[in-house]
Amino acid sequence: MAETVGDFLLARLRDWGVEHVFAYPGDGINGLVAAFGKADNQPRFVQARHEEMAAFHAVGYAKFRGTVGVCMATSGPGAIHLLNGLYDAKLDHVPVVAIVGQTARSAMGGSYQQEVDLKSLFKDVASEYVVEVNVAEQLPNALDRAMRIAETQRAPTALIVPGDLQESEYSPPQHEFKHVPSSPPGWAAPVSVPGEDDIARAAEVINSGEKLAILIGQGARNATEEVRELADVTGAGVAKALLGMDVLSDELSYVTGSTGLLGTRPSYELMRDCDTLLIVGSSFPYSQFLPEFGKARAVEIDSDARFIGMRYPTEVNLVGEAKATVRAMLAHIRRTEDRSWRRTIESNVERWWDTMEKQSMVDADPVNPMRVVHELSSRIPDNAIVTADSGSATNWYARNLRFRGRMRGSLSGTLATMGCGVPYAIGAKFAYPDRPAIALVGDGAMQMNGMAELITIARYRELWSDPRCVICVLHNNDLNQVTWELRAMGGSPKFTESQDLPELSYADFARMVGLVGVSVDSPDDLGAAWDQVLGAEVPAVLDVRCDPNVRRSRHTPPSSRSSPPPNRCCAAIRIRGT
Numbered sequence: 001m002a003e004t005v006g007d008f009l010l011a012r013l014r015d016w017g018v019e020h021v022f023a024y025p026g027d028g029i030n031g032l033v034a035a036f037g038k039a040d041n042q043p044r045f046v047q048a049r050h051e052e053m054a055a056f057h058a059v060g061y062a063k064f065r066g067t068v069g070v071c072m073a074t075s076g077p078g079a080i081h082l083l084n085g086l087y088d089a090k091l092d093h094v095p096v097v098a099i100v101g102q103t104a105r106s107a108m109g110g111s112y113q114q115e116v117d118l119k120s121l122f123k124d125v126a127s128e129y130v131v132e133v134n135v136a137e138q139l140p141n142a143l144d145r146a147m148r149i150a151e152t153q154r155a156p157t158a159l160i161v162p163g164d165l166q167e168s169e170y171s172p173p174q175h176e177f178k179h180v181p182s183s184p185p186g187w188a189a190p191v192s193v194p195g196e197d198d199i200a201r202a203a204e205v206i207n208s209g210e211k212l213a214i215l216i217g218q219g220a221r222n223a224t225e226e227v228r229e230l231a232d233v234t235g236a237g238v239a240k241a242l243l244g245m246d247v248l249s250d251e252l253s254y255v256t257g258s259t260g261l262l263g264t265r266p267s268y269e270l271m272r273d274c275d276t277l278l279i280v281g282s283s284f285p286y287s288q289f290l291p292e293f294g295k296a297r298a299v300e301i302d303s304d305a306r307f308i309g310m311r312y313p314t315e316v317n318l319v320g321e322a323k324a325t326v327r328a329m330l331a332h333i334r335r336t337e338d339r340s341w342r343r344t345i346e347s348n349v350e351r352w353w354d355t356m357e358k359q360s361m362v363d364a365d366p367v368n369p370m371r372v373v374h375e376l377s378s379r380i381p382d383n384a385i386v387t388a389d390s391g392s393a394t395n396w397y398a399r400n401l402r403f404r405g406r407m408r409g410s411l412s413g414t415l416a417t418m419g420c421g422v423p424y425a426i427g428a429k430f431a432y433p434d435r436p437a438i439a440l441v442g443d444g445a446m447q448m449n450g451m452a453e454l455i456t457i458a459r460y461r462e463l464w465s466d467p468r469c470v471i472c473v474l475h476n477n478d479l480n481q482v483t484w485e486l487r488a489m490g491g492s493p494k495f496t497e498s499q500d501l502p503e504l505s506y507a508d509f510a511r512m513v514g515l516v517g518v519s520v521d522s523p524d525d526l527g528a529a530w531d532q533v534l535g536a537e538v539p540a541v542l543d544v545r546c547d548p549n550v551r552r553s554r555h556t557p558p559s560s561r562s563s564p565p566p567n568r569c570c571a572a573i574r575i576r577g578t
Contacts, residue, residue, distance in 0.1 A: 026074025031166025055085020060427025209276025219281020
């Protein structure tokens with residue numbers, strides 16, 4: 001039997017080391033689906049419940065595995081459904097390749113069924129590279145470029161393959177005019193380091209200060225040891241952007257935790273009081289949570305010049321790979337002997353975690369959501385992968401979960417889309433089937449799409465050598481984050497028609513699809529419930545009935561950076577009746 005374009009496409013993905021394609025079928029990719037069957041499902045076709053979830057699976061996989069995630073959908077509606085997940089990848093700088101079908105070439109331009117102008121549709125979300133393949137000879141170069149560009153630019157790319165072409169006989173590009181060949185998959189990643197003069201200028205700025213604050217994001221992940229050494233030499237404190245929460249352990253006494261709208265008080269104090277700032281691998285957007293303009297001298301390190309110098313008036317911008325750049329800079333850094341700044345930071349951090357523990361133990365009706373994450377934090381495995389959905393769950397992830405060991409974590413950092421928590425966890429399980437995954441989600445996100453993805457978990461759980469995949473639902477029958485935003489930002493009362501959610505048991509639904517379901521409506525049962533689901537031999541749902549009237553006050557610092565009111569800058573919760 002002759003090799004088809006679909007057969008070659010899957011073979012090329014295998015050459016690239018792709019083991020999973022997160023997808024949903026449709027007649028626009030029938031030729032590719034047939035090729036999966038002939039290839040003995042290599043790479044594995046992972047069937048999501050919806051194309052948007054397939055894209056989120058690929059994003060979660062890529063975030064945690066560090067390699068390109070691949071998703072696939074049919075033409076028309078299937079391709080359209082991918083968009084939200086792909087925008088999540090674009091805004092968080094995640095390498096994802098989307099492979100989508102298209103109507104047959106003979107019908108293009110004829111207003112045929114499910115014909116959508118896919119190149120126009122994808123030209124923004126896949127702005128780094130989107131191509132429609134119209135002849136077999138075009139495919140190797142197009143697919144290889146989609147993979148290489150996704151990986152090097154940390155961005156989504158899109159490959160459009162018409163349905164009839166997928167079933168056509170494959171013929172490779174020839175050594176002739178207007179044929180474009182391609183090299184075998186793979187490439188040697190460059191390690192870029194700024195010039196010695198620029199490194200020295202950056203070191204001079206850091207050496208000139210007495211109170212250094214370091215802000216790290218996901219771009220610092222490969223520079224963990226170098227950042228630790230720099231902090232030790234300078235006596236600096238280190239704050240973390242949400243996408244960099246897993247870069248440094250919260251067991252380090254000078255790590256102040258998250259910063260920004262969901263940030264901690266010690267991170268706020270670190271930025272308020274520092275005289276020098278170093279940003280490594282972060283495009284953290286909220287400049288009002290950085291030092292007051294002109295107060296601190298600043299240096300930034302980023303591998304992408306497009307995203308450097310955007311948030312703060314930095315003196316020296318170093319475009320280079322984080323690990324190598326910080327390592328080069330360390331050779332020029334003088335040790336700070338005065339440790340008073342470090343002692344202040346450590347005291348603030350210690351007081352913060354004590355406050356968080358006390359607030360977690362405040363009574364609520366029925367369960368304080370802060371305690372849910374507090375109890376998890378004390379017993380979570382050191383190699384766990386944690387995902388958080390957008391909403392009030394993000395608050396407790398950002399402020400109450402203490403990262404340590406090999407723990408990894410992520411969320412929709414920039415798009416802040418609802419519904420990513422459960423599919424991210426599924427992507428994490430395919431990336432690391434031997435590690436536990438835990439998703440922290442609100443009941444709004446769970447009703448939006450998380451419940452359907454429990455079916456995906458039930459279907460594929462036997463592929464995971466470590467069966468632990470725990471979905472923790474913060475069950476308060478309220479779209480809680482928006483409710484509090486209405487109150488805090490506009491002084492508006494809760495509008496029940498938009499905010500209230502239908503009541504149902506997520507634990508019962510989990511049991512219905514063959515998973516473990518545990519319900520909690522008393523804080524005294526939380527610890528034992530976490531022990532049960534973390535020790536279960538099948539994936540589990542922990543359904544915790546939480547008080548919707550527990551809130552975290554927003555960090556909205558006043559224009560004066562002196563002594564902000566406690567109800568604005570420190571963690572605060574409001575409990576009904578207190």
